[in-house]
Amino acid sequence: MNTGSLGTRATGKGGAKLGTRTVTLAAIAVLALSWNFLPDFTQVLMGYIGLYALVAVGLVLLTGVGGMTSFGQAAFVGVGAYATAFICTSPVAAQLLSSWVAAPLLPWVGLLFGLVIAFVVAWILGSITGKLQGHYLPLCTIAWGLSLYYLFGNMEFLGGQTGLRGIPPLALGGFLLDSPRRMGVVIWIVLLIALWLMHNLLDSREGRAIRSLKGGQIMAESMGVNTAHYRTKLFVLAALLATISGWLYAHMQRFVSPAPFNLNIGIEYLFMAVVGGAGHLWGAVLGAAVITLLKEKLQDILPAIFGTSGNFEVIVFGLLMVLVLQRFAGGLWPTLQRLTARWIAPSTSRLQAGDAAQLDQRQPAPAGTVLLEADNVTKRFGGLVANNKVAMTLAAGEVHALIGPNGAGKSTFFNMISGVDSPTEGSVRFMGETMRDAPSRRYAGLGLSRTFQHVRLLGTRTVLENVALGAHLRAHKGWVASMLLRDRREEAAVLAEARRQIERCGLGAFVDQPAASLALGQQRIVEIARALASGPSALLLDEPAAGLRHLEKQTLTELLRQLRAEGLGILVVEHDMGFVMNLADRVTVLEFGTVIASGTPEQIQNDKRVLDAYLGGGENEPHEVEVTP
Ligand SMILES: Nc1ncnc2c1ncn2[C@@H]1O[C@H](COP(=O)(O)OP(=O)(O)OP(=O)(O)O)[C@@H](O)[C@H]1O
Numbered sequence: 118m119n120t121g122s123l124g125t126r127a128t129g130k131g132g133a134k135l136g137t138r139t140v141t142l143a144a145i146a147v148l149a150l151s152w153n154f155l156p157d158f159t160q161v162l163m164g165y166i167g168l169y170a171l172v173a174v175g176l177v178l179l180t181g182v183g184g185m186t187s188f189g190q191a192a193f194v195g196v197g198a199y200a201t202a203f204i205c206t207s208p209v210a211a212q213l214l215s216s217w218v219a220a221p222l223l224p225w226v227g228l229l230f231g232l233v234i235a236f237v238v239a240w241i242l243g244s245i246t247g248k249l250q251g252h253y254l255p256l257c258t259i260a261w262g263l264s265l266y267y268l269f270g271n272m273e274f275l276g277g278q279t280g281l282r283g284i285p286p287l288a289l290g291g292f293l294l295d296s297p298r299r300m301g302v303v304i305w306i307v308l309l310i311a312l313w314l315m316h317n318l319l320d321s322r323e324g325r326a327i328r329s330l331k332g333g334q335i336m337a338e339s340m341g342v343n344t345a346h347y348r349t350k351l352f353v354l355a356a357l358l359a360t361i362s363g364w365l366y367a368h369m370q371r372f373v374s375p376a377p378f379n380l381n382i383g384i385e386y387l388f389m390a391v392v393g394g395a396g397h398l399w400g401a402v403l404g405a406a407v408i409t410l411l412k413e414k415l416q417d418i419l420p421a422i423f424g425t426s427g428n429f430e431v432i433v434f435g436l437l438m439v440l441v442l443q444r445f446a447g448g449l450w451p452t453l454q455r456l457t458a459r460w461i462a463p464s465t466s467r468l469q470a471g472d473a474a475q476l477d478q479r480q481p482a483p484a485g486t487v488l489l490e491a492d493n494v495t496k497r498f499g500g501l502v503a504n505n506k507v508a509m510t511l512a513a514g515e516v517h518a519l520i521g522p523n524g525a526g527k528s529t530f531f532n533m534i535s536g537v538d539s540p541t542e543g544s545v546r547f548m549g550e551t552m553r554d555a556p557s558r559r560y561a562g563l564g565l566s567r568t569f570q571h572v573r574l575l576g577t578r579t580v581l582e583n584v585a586l587g588a589h590l591r592a593h594k595g596w597v598a599s600m601l602l603r604d605r606r607e608e609a610a611v612l613a614e615a616r617r618q619i620e621r622c623g624l625g626a627f628v629d630q631p632a633a634s635l636a637l638g639q640q641r642i643v644e645i646a647r648a649l650a651s652g653p654s655a656l657l658l659d660e661p662a663a664g665l666r667h668l669e670k671q672t673l674t675e676l677l678r679q680l681r682a683e684g685l686g687i688l689v690v691e692h693d694m695g696f697v698m699n700l701a702d703r704v705t706v707l708e709f710g711t712v713i714a715s716g717t718p719e720q721i722q723n724d725k726r727v728l729d730a731y732l733g734g735g736e737n738e739p740h741e742v743e744v745t746p
Contacts, residue, residue, distance in 0.1 A: 197363025201227025
């Protein structure tokens with residue numbers, strides 16, 4: 118077995134470069150060594166940057182990686198701050214807890230209390246909106262942000278607009294964290310731990326699943342990802358990070374009032390994540406630093422320029438944001454990466470194939486076993502009958518082609534037999550199971566894998582990462598295991614399998630290239646490699662030969678023949694008649710949603726109805742169907 122490195126390699130030209138890991142560790146060391154020599158004011162500022170960055174890290178995951186938007190993170194910060202403030206200062210809480218918890222431990226109870234509230238609220242909001250696409254989550258978070266802000270301001274027991282005072286400092290093993298100097302250290306340690314955990318999460322099977330959310334629900338579900346569940350979990354994770362930030366804030370500030378948790382601040386957090394670079398964890402830190410420092414400077418400079426005090430910084434700040442976003446659409450972090458690429462290269466992964474665990478394997482069904490069976494499948498869109506009592510089967514060890522003119526109902530049928538949509542009438546059985554209203558991920562779980570007519574890849578991610586997503590259901594490590602690097606052997610196996618499929622499909626030279634940089638035909642092959650990485654029993658290919666050159670089609674034909682020989686059942690929707698007739702064992706022809714013929718390629722090529730309907734009239738002779746030998 119190949120024991121080479123499986124991760125992304127530094128590909129830069131020229132002399133030796135520093136790895137990002139080295140640069141990061143050096144930067145942390147510089148910060149740690151210089152901390153005690155920084156002026157008080159800088160330490161306070163650094164503390165705030167750390168607190169904001171913690172919230173922005175959650176937003177990077179949510180928005181930049183997962184494709185969801187939240188304006189309500191400030192409210193979760195408020196939950197963390199008020200929960201601990203209440204537990205530590207309220208006489209009621211003191212009375213309730215005095216016999217259970219010693220006073221110095223109250224902040225930890227406060228943290229737990231805040232995390233539980235945030236978890237419950239985020240889970241409820243996430244579950245309600247998780248299945249809905251579009252603007253529901255942003256609207257929900259606005260409503261949540263507004264209502265919580267007014268709740269803080271109007272509740273007597275939370276101190277109303279004046280807030281709660283007298284919050285004690287944190288104590289760690291008898292060591293009081295009672296100054297910004299000390300709290301700053303703790304804040305940055307927490308931030309760095311959070312960055313490490315989130316980095317590990319993103320660099321895992323679960324991270325790929327999170328990224329797949331941005332590729333659209335249909336694609337992600339077809340890979341076996343429960344998208345609603347992942348969205349909810351991601352929203353909860355971002356909320357928990359914001360809550361921890363709020364808890365630290367309360368113990369640094371030692372009092373809380375509603376103002377820092379209003380909707381404006383929620384929008385500012387979003388700015389930090391987006392300006393920093395929405396898809397990059399370190400972008401959160403950069404965004405938090407830039408915006409905090411900018412605000413600080415503007416608050417000093419603008420009143421001096423205008424000769425009067427006022428919130429001028431808000432106006433200038435807004436204009437600057439528009440400019441930055443217009444000029445650096447992907448955020449500042451990718452720009453910084455580009456500028457420093459000459460000296461700093463991405464660090465290589467330390468995963469070795471030799472460390473790999475075993476992935477789940479599926480036993481191939483004996484040749485001829487019926488894998489998929491559509492029985493009188495009818496699909497109506499209003500008055501339009503897109504599929505009319507379509508019946509067909511797919512057996513192990515065969516290539517079955519589904520052909521028909523544009524609009525014949527092929528894609529609709531594909532959707533019916535892969536869980537994207539449900540038939541209006543009729544039934545679909547897969548691997549002996551009746552798939553009534555089953556989602557795509559259920560089909561994937563049973564061994565069905567597919568490609569798409571319109572390629573659905575994550576364009577900015579490498580070919581390797583895209584293909585590895587296909588193996589999602591063959592591995593099992595969850596979020597916590599990934600964060601703590603307890604998934605490395607399994608991850609090595611997933612990447613090894615992805616590499617194997619990429620090489621098998623002839624794309625070995627493109628493993629580390631972003632998928633979007635490949636030609637469209639190659640991207641279709643990447644989709645096939647991704648489908649194969651799931652170790653399927655049945656493969657549904659939607660126009661796999663579209664965009665391929667002659668030689669590439671021949672290579673694809675060879676690959677599909679080999680897969681057929683290995684016992685896979687392959688259903689192909691294709692317009693290229695030469696490709697189909699050369700490859701298929703059976704052909705089914707659809708016209709206006711109805712099966713008009715089914716049989717061997719020879720029978721189909723000689724079928725008068727097919728020639729009339731599909732090839733444009735009876736004047737076509739059978740031999741005119743071009744077949745490439
Ligand atoms: N969601 C939908 N709502 C309404 N009509 C639809 C929907 N999806 C498909 N149709 C209609 O159903 C019919 C069959 O479409 P379908 O996309 O399945 O055909 P096709 O054979 O895949 O065509 P092509 O080869 O061009 O992809 C078409 O008339 C199409 O307009």
